[in-house]
Amino acid sequence: xxxxxxxxxxxxxxxxxxxxxxxxxxxxxxxxxxxxxxxxxxxxxxxxxxxxxxxxxxxxxxxxxxxxxxxxxxxxxxxxxxxxxxxxxxxxxxxxxxxxxxxxxxxxxxxxxxxxxxxxxxxxxxxxxxxxxxxxxxxxxxxxxxxxxxx
Amino acid sequence: xxxxxxxxxxxxxxxxxxxxxxxxxxxxxxxxxxxxxxxxxxxxxxxxxxxxxxxxxxxxxxxxxxxxxxxxxxxxxxxxxxxxxxxxxxxxxxxxxxxxxxxxxxxxxxxxxxxxxxxxxxxxxxxxxxxxxxxxxxxxxxxxxxxxxxxxxxxxxxxxxxxxxxxxxxxxxxxxxxxxxxxxxxxxxxxxxxxxxxxxxxxxxxxxxxxxxxxxxxxxxxxxxxxxxxxxxxxxxxxxxxxxxxxxxxxxxxxxxxxxxxxxxxxxxxxxxxxxxxxxxxxxxxxxxxxxxxxxxxxxxxxxxxxxxxxxxxxxxxxxxxxxxxxxxxxxxxxxxxxxxxxxxxxxxxxxxxxxxxxxxxxxxxxxxxxxxxxxxxxxxxxxxxxxxxxxxxxxxxxxxxxxxxxxxxxxxxxxxxxxxxxxxxxxxxxxxxxxxxxxxxxxxxxxxxxxxxxxxxxxxxxxxxxxxxxxxxxxxxxxxxxxxxxxxxxxxxxxxxxxxxxxxxxxxxxxxxxxxxxxxxxxxxxxxxxxxxxxxxxxxxxxxxxxxxxxxxxxxxxxxxxxxxxxxxxxxxxxxxxxxxxxxxxxxxxxxxxxxxxxxxxxxxxxxxxxxxxxxxxxxxxxxxxxxxxxxxxxxxxxxxxxxxxxxxxxxxxxxxxxxxxxxxxxxxxxxxxxxxxxxxxxxxxxxxxxxxxxxxxxxxxxxxxxxxxxxxxxxxxxxxxxxxxxxxxxxxxxxxxxxxxxxxxxxxxxxxxxxxxxxxxxxxxxxxxxxxxxxxxxxxxxxxxxxxxxxxxxxxxxxxxxxxxxxxxxx
Numbered sequence: 026x027x028x029x030x031x032x033x034x035x036x037x038x039x040x041x042x043x044x045x046x047x048x049x050x051x052x053x054x055x056x057x058x059x060x061x062x063x064x065x066x067x068x069x070x071x072x073x074x075x076x077x078x079x080x081x082x083x084x085x086x087x088x089x090x091x092x093x094x095x096x097x098x099x100x101x102x103x104x105x106x107x108x109x110x111x112x113x114x115x116x117x118x119x120x121x122x123x124x125x126x127x128x129x130x131x132x133x134x135x136x137x138x139x140x141x142x143x144x145x146x147x148x149x150x151x152x153x154x155x156x157x158x159x160x161x162x163x164x165x166x167x168x169x170x171x172x173x174x175x176x
Numbered sequence: 177x178x179x180x181x182x183x184x185x186x187x188x189x190x191x192x193x194x195x196x197x198x199x200x201x202x203x204x205x206x207x208x209x210x211x212x213x214x215x216x217x218x219x220x221x222x223x224x225x226x227x228x229x230x231x232x233x234x235x236x237x238x239x240x241x242x243x244x245x246x247x248x249x250x251x252x253x254x255x256x257x258x259x260x261x262x263x264x265x266x267x268x269x270x271x272x273x274x275x276x277x278x279x280x281x282x283x284x285x286x287x288x289x290x291x292x293x294x295x296x297x298x299x300x301x302x303x304x305x306x307x308x309x310x311x312x313x314x315x316x317x318x319x320x321x322x323x324x325x326x327x328x329x330x331x332x333x334x335x336x337x338x339x340x341x342x343x344x345x346x347x348x349x350x351x352x353x354x355x356x357x358x359x360x361x362x363x364x365x366x367x368x369x370x371x372x373x374x375x376x377x378x379x380x381x382x383x384x385x386x387x388x389x390x391x392x393x394x395x396x397x398x399x400x401x402x403x404x405x406x407x408x409x410x411x412x413x414x415x416x417x418x419x420x421x422x423x424x425x426x427x428x429x430x431x432x433x434x435x436x437x438x439x440x441x442x443x444x445x446x447x448x449x450x451x452x453x454x455x456x457x458x459x460x461x462x463x464x465x466x467x468x469x470x471x472x473x474x475x476x477x478x479x480x481x482x483x484x485x486x487x488x489x490x491x492x493x494x495x496x497x498x499x500x501x502x503x504x505x506x507x508x509x510x511x512x513x514x515x516x517x518x519x520x521x522x523x524x525x526x527x528x529x530x531x532x533x534x535x536x537x538x539x540x541x542x543x544x545x546x547x548x549x550x551x552x553x554x555x556x557x558x559x560x561x562x563x564x565x566x567x568x569x570x571x572x573x574x575x576x577x578x579x580x581x582x583x584x585x586x587x588x589x590x591x592x593x594x595x596x597x598x599x600x601x602x603x604x605x606x607x608x609x610x611x612x613x614x615x616x617x618x619x620x621x622x623x624x625x626x627x628x629x630x631x632x633x634x635x636x637x638x639x640x641x642x643x644x645x646x647x648x649x650x651x652x653x654x655x656x657x658x659x660x661x662x663x664x665x666x667x668x669x670x671x672x673x674x675x676x677x678x679x680x681x682x683x684x685x686x687x688x689x690x691x692x693x694x695x696x697x698x699x700x701x702x703x704x705x706x707x708x709x710x711x712x713x714x715x716x717x718x719x720x721x722x723x724x725x726x727x728x729x730x731x732x733x734x735x736x737x738x739x740x741x742x743x744x745x746x747x748x749x750x751x752x753x754x755x756x757x758x759x760x761x762x763x764x765x766x767x768x769x770x771x772x773x774x775x776x777x778x779x780x781x782x783x784x785x786x787x788x789x790x791x792x793x794x795x796x797x798x799x800x801x802x803x804x805x806x807x808x809x810x811x812x813x814x815x816x817x818x819x820x821x822x823x824x825x826x827x828x829x830x831x832x833x834x835x836x837x838x839x840x841x842x843x844x845x846x847x848x849x850x851x852x853x854x855x856x857x858x859x860x861x862x863x864x865x866x867x868x869x870x871x872x873x874x875x876x877x878x879x880x881x882x883x884x885x886x887x888x889x890x891x892x893x894x895x896x897x898x899x900x901x902x903x904x905x906x907x908x909x910x911x912x913x914x915x916x917x918x919x920x921x922x923x924x925x926x927x928x929x930x931x932x933x934x935x936x937x938x939x940x941x942x943x944x945x946x947x948x949x950x951x952x953x954x955x956x957x958x959x960x961x962x963x964x965x966x967x968x969x970x971x972x973x974x975x976x977x978x979x980x981x982x983x984x985x986x987x988x989x
Contacts, residue, residue, distance in 0.1 A: 108297040110220040137891065140220025140277065144457055144897025147889075 026151050029133040032162045035169050038120045041128040042096035044169060045118070051088075054164035056157050059083075067093065073105060077138075077146040077153045082109035096120060110140020114154075134158070181690040181700055182927065185864035188686045189705070190417075190679075199417040202371035202388045203449050207413075211373065212241050214438055214448035215292035217282035217299045218458060219274035222308035222528035222892020223321060226272055229282055230300040237298065239291035242442035244283040244434075246271040252437050253402045256430070258496050259639050260333040260524070261647055264324055266493035266531075268402070268430035268437075274303070275323050275492030276530050277894050278458030283434060285442045308528040308892035312466045312489050315527045323492060323526050332494040333502070333524040333642050337820055339581035340517035342472075345481025349472035353554050357546040358961040359941075361464035361489065362884040363456065364535050364876065365904055366680075368419025370428045370450035370459060374435035378443070383436045384411045388418045388425050390678040391721010394636070395429045396711060398496050402433045407711075410436075414678050414709035421680040422876060423534035423723060427460025430495070456897050461886055462535035463488040463501045467546040472517070473554050477565040481517035482510060484546070490524045491531035498532055499524035500639045504539035504724070505631060507584030507638065507824040511547050512591050512627045513569040518581045524642075528892035534723055536876050540628070540938030545962065548626045548942040552949060553958065562946070563599060566627055570595065577923070583821025585812050586629065586828040587930075588920045594832040594854045595627055597916055602834035602852045615954060620839045621849070622951025626943035627832050630857070631825030632725035632931020633657050635813035636718060638824035645818045653815035657726065657826055660715030661734035663692055663742045664803040667788035669781045671696065673705045673738075676716035677731035682933065683865040684727055688735045690862060691927075695739035696746075697763030698780070715805040725931025729827040730808060732861060733926055737806035745802060749783045752795040810924050827922045827930035829857040833943040839951045844970030846882060846948055848911035853939075855915065857932035858922040869933035870915055877940025878905045882963050952976075 034041050044050055048069060052061035060072040067090035074083050084105035092100040098119050105112040114136035121129045136154055138146070146153075193199055231243040246269055255265040265271075269280040282299050286292035307321040314320055315330045323330055346352060373386040383403060389395075389412060400410045412432070418425065431448065439446040450459065465488050472481035490498045502522045510518055551569070555562040570591045571578050578586040607623050614621045637655040640648050662674040673688050685705040693700040709716070719726070743763065750768040751758045760771050768783060770776040784802060786793050791800035816822035836849040853870065860866050883903040887896045896902040921928030945959040948969070955976040961968075 137893075139222075139891075139893050140218075141453065141897065143220075143889070143893035143895060144277070145453065145901065147893075147895040148901060 026137065026154060027133070027135040028151070028155060030158065031129060031131040032166065033123065034128050034130055034166055036128060037126065038096040038122050038128050041130065041169065042120060045165070046090060050165065050168055054161050054168060056160050067091070075157070077142055077149055080109045080142050080146045082107045084112060110138060110142040112136065112138050112142065130162070179694050181694040182861055183859065184690065184862065186686055186690055186700060186862055188683045188865065189689060190683060190685055194417065200415045201368055201417050201419055202373070202386060202415055205373060205386055205415060207373060207386055208375050208445045210444055211447050212285050212287060212442065212444040213289040213292050214435060214446050215284045215289065215296040216280045216454065217284070217296045217301070219270065219277060219279045219281050221274055221303050221305050222277050223306040223323065224274050224303040225306060226270060226274060226281065227302040227304055231282060234284060234295040234298040237291065237295045239287040240295045241285040241287070241444055243299065244269070244285070244438050244441055246281065248437060248441055252440065253433060254404055256398050256402045256495055258494055259642055260494060260499060261643060262327050262332050264327065264332055264494050266495050268434035276528050277892060278454070278530060279492065280434065283438050285438050285444065285446050310527050310529055310888045310890065310892050312464065312487050312525055312527065315525045316487065323528065330526045331523055332490060332526050333499045335522050335642065335644070337518070337520040337582065339821070340481070342481045342483065342517040342519040345472040345517040349480060350475040351473045351557060352470055353473060353550060353557055354468070354470040355546070355550060355553060355960060357467045357469065357549060359465040359467070359542045359545050360885040360962050361461050361529065362880050363461040363886055363902070364422035364424040366420030366422060366424065369452060369455045370425065370431055371448070372428065372431050372435045373445060373447045374432070374439040375445040376436060376440040381405065382409045382411065384413065385432050385436060386413045386415065387428055387432055389414060389428045389432060390418060390421055390425055390680050390723070392426065392497065392723055393711070393716055393720040394718050395426065395496060399429050399433050403436055412709070412711045416707040418678070418680040422536040423538060424460050425680065426723060427533035453897055456886070456902055457894055458530050460533040461530060463490055463532045463542065465489070465542040469546040469550050471550050471554060473558070475558065477554060477558055477560050477568045479513060479515050479554065479569050482515055483519045484509070485521040486542070487523040487525055488542070489527050489529060491529040492526060493531050494524055494526060495531050495533070497534065497639060499642050501532065501539045501542065503638055503641045504634065504824060505543045506641055507580055507582050507822055508629045508631050508828065509543065509582050510580050511544065512571060512629050512830065514571050514575070515569065516581055529888055530886070536873060537934045537937035538724070540630070540934060541877065541880055541941050544626065544628050544938050545942045545945065548628070549945060549960065552946050556953070562625055563604060566595065566625060567592070570627060583817065583823055584828070585823045587922045587924050588858070589828065589830050589856060590918060590920050591627060591830055594830055594856055594918055597918070598832040598834040598852050598854045601914060601916060602836065602850065604834065607836060620841055620951045620954070621836065622839070622947045622949070622953070623834060623836045624943045624945070624947030624950055625834055626939045626946060628935065628939045630829040630831055630932065630935040630938065632829060633729035633810065633826035634724035634726065635822065635824050635826065637813065637815040638822050641816050641820065641822050645820060648816065655813055655815040656809040657719045657730050657813045658717035658807055658809045659720055659726070659730045659734040660717055660805055660807045661731070661738045662715045662803065662805040663735070663738040665742065665784050667785070669784050671698065671703045673703060673735060674714060675705060675707055675731065675735060676709055676714045676720040677727050678709045678720070678722045679707055680722055682722065682727060682869065683862065684731065686865065687727070687732060687861050691732060691735050692739045695736065695743050696780070698766055715807070717807060724825065725934050728857065728861065728929040728931040729922065729925050730810070732929060734806055734808040736926055737808050738804050741804035741806055742802055745804065746780060746783045748795055748798065749786055750778050753778060753793070812924055826924060827858065829855065829930040829932055829935060831855055831935035831939050833936070833939045835943045835947045837944065837947040837951055839948060839969070841973050844966035844973060846944070846964055846969065848944065851911045851913045853913065853915055853936055854918065855932060855935060856918045856920050858930040859919055859928035860917060861927065861929050866932060867915055870936060871913065873933050874913060874936035874940055875905050875910060877937040878909065878944070880937070880941040880962060881944035882965070885963055
């Protein structure tokens with residue numbers, strides 16, 4: 026399963042880049058995220074609670090950020106495991122400055138699932154993935170809009 | 177024989193209790209005290225190394241009695257024996273490695289299921305994922321990941337067979353027609369899932385297990401071997417009611433062993449009832465198969481030789497009774513046709529899918545899909561009518577008993593007449609006219625035919641054809657199809673029948689009562705049939721159980737023979753008391769009468785009473801009481817010969833199907849207009865039950881044709897784990913069905929009966945594929961994989977739109 030998309034976020038590249046890796050913002054904006062802590066640089070532990078079709082469950086996830094080219098690009102890897110199975114996803118994020126001072130974020134992702142999520146949730150999966158990702162960026166945008174403009 | 181009761185459409189004696197909620201199923205049982213409940217932790221990976229299983233947290237939860245892991249299994253069991261020479265190690269729970277999604281990795285035993293399920297969530301397994309393979313052809317390549325390192329290949333079994341002079345047949349053929357066909361992995365989905373209650377008695381090391389296992393009881397020895405006990409230390413008990421199986425519940429045997437170990441380790445009786453998701457994911461299924469088939473054909477449509485390479489996907493582990501799916505139809509590989517030359521290569525390959533086992537039709541649907549498709553393709557290639565090609569090759573009535581090149585003995589039949597009935601009933605000729613008219617209006621209708629031989633009553637010996645003659649020679653030959661039954665009469669005249677056929681809904685109690693009533697000259701209501709199976713007390717043998725449609729040809733005859741022993745004993749008592757030789761006596765309406773002098777009679781009650789209450793009045797040397805067991809087998813079920821021929825089944829019925837469909841080319845939807853099925857299963861013991869069996873078998877076959885498939889993604893994740901993804905036909909999907917019968921008696925069974933109930937499971941997938949291919953012939957569409965889902969068909973229709981235009985032009989000319 027894979028997909029891609031883009032969204033305009035308020036603020037400059039540097040600001041957006043930093044915000045996107047703040048544990049507080051991530052926890053706030055990630056659907057079903059109960060807890061998210063930074064355990065070392067560019068590595069987080071998260072408790073996620075996500076329902077896909079009839080499969081509701083908790084996942085303990087490790088989120089790693091790699092290939093960082095500040096403030097243009099990074100890769101985010103999510104490895105979640107729980108009773109309903111596992112979810113492994115990888116996203117590539119690219120930021121570019123827009124003339125209006127805002128930032129364009131472009132992303133592509135691939136994801137695979139296993140266990141019960143796959144066996145009874147497969148039909149819903151790509152829809153759910155889109156939903157979760159769109160929701161994340163929408164919330165992020167709102168969150169960034171709330172922040173006082175720097176510069 | 178048929179008579180007053182045998183052959184009558186007696187209503188099923190099982191139904192009053194089943195329809196009033198008084199059935200006794202496995203989950204209704206609480207046979208021992210202090211029962212605890214199990215939940216199974218399963219692998220989310222298709223292929224992975226297990227680095228560690230952390231159970232501490234689960235073990236310390238309140239109400240948890242214990243956790244069983246691969247370490248316990250490796251210590252307390254040995255791998256299940258399996259009938260191939262490759263040393264595949266299959267345990268009921270993963271040891272060190274998982275090889276399919278859903279494979280058990282731990283079992284929690286707790287005071288109730290809720291606690292067990294909660295604790296299962298706390299088990300943490302450290303997996304190291306490995307590359308997976310699910311596709312048959314890919315698994316055969318050298319590049320494919322190997323599942324079992326000790327074997328070094330994914331091939332679990334491979335054999336070559338050559339009967340007749342196939343090379344010559346192909347050299348001399350006018351045309352050779354070849355094609356590759358793919359048959360899908362599909363399941364049986366009984367309403368009741370697997371259920372096990374296991375108890376271990378430490379003082380004498382004995383296991384007692386209640387379950388809805390229905391045989392074959394060859395597997396009892398497989399389970400005892402895995403548990404490392406002698407066979408009488410594993411007592412298996414099956415309740416009288418099993419909520420359907422269609423073969424799949426024979427695959428419960430690993431769980432019987434698993435729960436036995438769980439009971440042993442935790443010291444409490446353990447109950448486990450499988451849930452539906454577990455059932456679809458990890459119980460068992462039929463094999464998916466790829467067949468490469470080639471037919472040597474003369475210009476008049478005569479098929480002179482066949483070559484087939486068939487590869488069965490047996491999943492992560494080959495387990496008993498596999499690779500039997502490859503060989504169950506070995507002796508009827510040439511189907512209903514007189515094809516003297518046959519070459520076959522048979523391969524069982526292991527991939528990261530759920531292991532397989534018995535499913536209604538077992539091997540038949542996989543065989544007939546390529547065989548009956550190629551018959552139609554031959555007709556199309558030679559521009560003959562498919563009916564004509566079938567007629568040309570069908571075995572003629574005067575050729576019975578017919579011996580097939582691979583050793584099958586078709587005991588009796590009248591195939592030509594059955595096909596004729598099917599064609600007439602379907603209005604074949606008229607349909608062809610209608611079809612042309614419909615096409616002119618842009619409607620695509622078609623008619624498909626299938627003529628199949630329905631083997632029943634498996635010969636235990638056929639499974640050993642998986643081994644080479646040299647390998648077979650190293651152990652005792654296997655043959656026969658032994659089944660037992662006991663008929664007894666208590667001191668007050670109550671007649672009881674104990675059977676070991678373990679019915680799962682086929683009405684064995686009813687038919688047994690009809691048979692015994694017939695033989696003993698009483699009414700069926702006077703006969704009480706006990707269908708509970710107990711390996712400690714039932715009259716059973718290696719082949720006992722319910723599979724391969726064996727009640728008709730075998731189980732019923734064990735009952736018949738036991739009833740005859742009782743009859744003979746009663747007649748001997750009467751002979752002694754009346755002073756009239758036995759051959760002049762008969763039993764009628766509860767009395768022994770002197771033939772021709774019916775006023776001279778003795779009531780059965782009195783004769784029975786003598787045997788119990790007054791043994792002194794019995795003939796000299798006769799034992800008191802009335803309790804007779806009989807064991808029955810058929811002599812034609814011989815061990816395989818050195819030339820690799822074998823008669824795999826004792827009786828061979830016949831099914832001729834004619835099916836009409838309409839395909840909506842806008843949506844790819846297939847509508848079955850009419851399903852005509854003509855059966856010849858010898859003497860019908862109870863026509864009511866017969867028709868019920870046929871409808872059930874047909875529904876299952878319809879699923880295989882249009883709906884059912886256990887799908888996996890390329891990484892081995894199963895993607896059809898609920899009834900929203902795994903479609904089963906329901907009553908609304910059933911087409912109009914016309915059933916017709918002819919009764920060509922079997923000369924090898926005393927009652928002349930053959931098995932039935934699997935026939936349409938074997939024929940429906942291909943006959944529907946033939947009908948759809950016939951309807952879409954103008955578009956050049958030929959079905960070579962199943963199920964025929966609307967999306968798949970719609971894609972083919974889109975791709976072929978161009979051809980359509982040209983063909984219509986041609987038809988008009």
